Amino acid sequence: xxxxxxxxxxxxxxxxxxxxxxxxxxxxxxxxxxxxxxxxxxxxxxxxxxxxxxxxxxxxxxxxxxxxxxxxxxxxxxxxxxxxxxxxxxxxxxxxxxxxxxxxxxxxxxxxxxxxxxxxxxxxxxxxxxxxxxxxxxxxxxxxxxxxxxxxxxxxxxxxxxxxxxxxxxxxxxxxxxxxxxxxxxxxxxxxxxxxx
Amino acid sequence: xxxxxxxxxxxxxxxxxxxxxxxxxxxxxxxxxxxxxxxxxxxxxxxxxxxxxxxxxxxxxxxxxxxxxxxxxxxxxxxxxxxxxxxxxxxxxxxxxxxxxxxxxxxxxxxxxxxxxxxxxxxxxxxxxxxxxxxxxxxxxxxxxxxxxxxxxxxxxxxxxxxxxxxxxxxxxxxxxxxxxxxxxxxxxxxxxxxxx
DNA sequence: AATCAAAAATGACCGCGGTCAATTATAAAA
DNA sequence: TTTTATAATTGACCGCGGTCATTTTTGATT
Numbered sequence: 256x257x258x259x260x261x262x263x264x265x266x267x268x269x270x271x272x273x274x275x276x277x278x279x280x281x282x283x284x285x286x287x288x289x290x291x292x293x294x295x296x297x298x299x300x301x302x303x304x305x306x307x308x309x310x311x312x313x314x315x316x317x318x319x320x321x322x323x324x325x326x327x328x329x330x331x332x333x334x335x336x337x338x339x340x341x342x343x344x345x346x347x348x349x350x351x352x353x354x355x356x357x358x359x360x361x362x363x364x365x366x367x368x369x370x371x372x373x374x375x376x377x378x379x380x381x382x383x384x385x386x387x388x389x390x391x392x393x394x395x396x397x398x399x400x401x402x403x404x405x406x407x408x409x410x411x412x413x414x415x416x417x418x419x420x421x422x423x424x425x426x427x428x429x430x431x432x433x434x435x436x437x438x439x440x441x442x443x444x445x446x447x448x449x450x451x452x
Numbered sequence: 453x454x455x456x457x458x459x460x461x462x463x464x465x466x467x468x469x470x471x472x473x474x475x476x477x478x479x480x481x482x483x484x485x486x487x488x489x490x491x492x493x494x495x496x497x498x499x500x501x502x503x504x505x506x507x508x509x510x511x512x513x514x515x516x517x518x519x520x521x522x523x524x525x526x527x528x529x530x531x532x533x534x535x536x537x538x539x540x541x542x543x544x545x546x547x548x549x550x551x552x553x554x555x556x557x558x559x560x561x562x563x564x565x566x567x568x569x570x571x572x573x574x575x576x577x578x579x580x581x582x583x584x585x586x587x588x589x590x591x592x593x594x595x596x597x598x599x600x601x602x603x604x605x606x607x608x609x610x611x612x613x614x615x616x617x618x619x620x621x622x623x624x625x626x627x628x629x630x631x632x633x634x635x636x637x638x639x640x641x642x643x644x645x646x647x648x649x
Numbered sequence: 650a651a652t653c654a655a656a657a658a659t660g661a662c663c664g665c666g667g668t669c670a671a672t673t674a675t676a677a678a679a
Numbered sequence: 680t681t682t683t684a685t686a687a688t689t690g691a692c693c694g695c696g697g698t699c700a701t702t703t704t705t706g707a708t709t
Binding site for chain 1: 561562563613614622640643
């Protein structure tokens with residue numbers, strides 16, 4: 256029987272997470288260094304790794320939280336009325352992930368974990384995202400706005416695939432003036448959701 | 453005006469690449485260590501990085517070569533007659549990439565580079581793959597086997613997206629007895645290519 | 650208050666990728 | 680042959696993530 260964590264431990268973990276979030280805000284995700292986190296939190300390096308499996312584990316919490324916040328925004332208001340509106344709703348998520356390759360890599364690494372490690376925030380955020388998408392698609396199917404020959408779950412996973420695709424392409428070029436991921440997404444979703452009578 | 457490379461240099465590079473390929477064959481891609489490569493090749497560590505930008509640069513050559521070999525096999529014979537046959541033709545590629553996360557990560561990192569660095573083998577392999585897919589899709593469209601309302605280029609890119617999607621999911625679980633990527637791909641392609649009259 | 654076992658934290662140490670000023674080999678010019 | 684510019688190689692060094700045997704702290708028990 257494992258004992259409940261002591262107060263000190265919870266405080267330490269919270270401090271580590273706060274400090275990490277601050278550094279990310281100052282330097283971005285790519286600028287995050289474990290040594291900086293522990294230095295500013297006033298703990299030893301080993302302590303961080305007793306709270307988080309590895310650096311990715313820490314990032315997963317930070318990013319998971321952020322995705323949850325984005326989902327709050329996405330969920331507010333009525334469901335999208337048609338495919339174009341749905342595409343537009345995904346723009347904030349694309350903008351967020353598109354800002355730093357670190358986010359993309361991490362989400363990809365956790366993106367199929369829907370079963371294992373369900374206690375992780377990032378996993379919960381994934382489940383929530385796919386659930387929300389599925390609900391939206393169901394509504395659009397009922398309204399006759401999109402194809403009805405496929406289950407909404409499959410359509411939702413397909414959208415995830417296209418999201419990652421446009422992001423992958425986005426990170427492969429020096430994105431100076433190129434088409435942002437949000438714009439690149441449209442033709443795929445149009446073709447994917449188009450009604451097939 | 454940059455001079456032509458000396459014979460010595462070409463030999464060194466070839467040796468490094470051979471040694472690396474051997475180690476990969478023995479230990480797999482994840483087992484490749486730069487220090488091992490230079491030790492067995494009898495050169496200093498710095499030499500490797502004067503021949504390849506970084507470890508990924510070396511991997512890109514090894515993996516690019518392998519993908520080219522796979523494409524040779526794919527291109528042999530007649531183009532697929534229908535969507536299912538096309539799906540089956542992609543299985544060897546999925547099996548190869550699915551064997552090691554290192555391959556997946558690397559290909560993803562280069563997967564949109566179709567424009568920049570066209571001299572890299574891995575980039576050439578990408579162009580070749582998408583070209584081949586496009587050609588096949590065009591044939592299938594003409595034969596009325598798949599949807600004709602979208603350009604074959606878009607359909608080809610969509611297939612890439614689904615390939616990466618099923619691979620991503622594949623790497624996210626302890627793949628003991630789960631459905632292999634090749635089987636997971638079918639429903640997506642079926643829905644993606646289905647004729648829309 | 651003294652004792653003790655589990656929890657929490659520590660920091661020296663390691664693995665491994667990548668850098669760069671210094672050194673050596675090469676081939677063309679004098 | 681000697682000189683000289685540049686191509687090629689070297690290896691000590693660094694950054695950074697991650698480990699683990701050891702030490703310190705904590706809260707319950709006597």
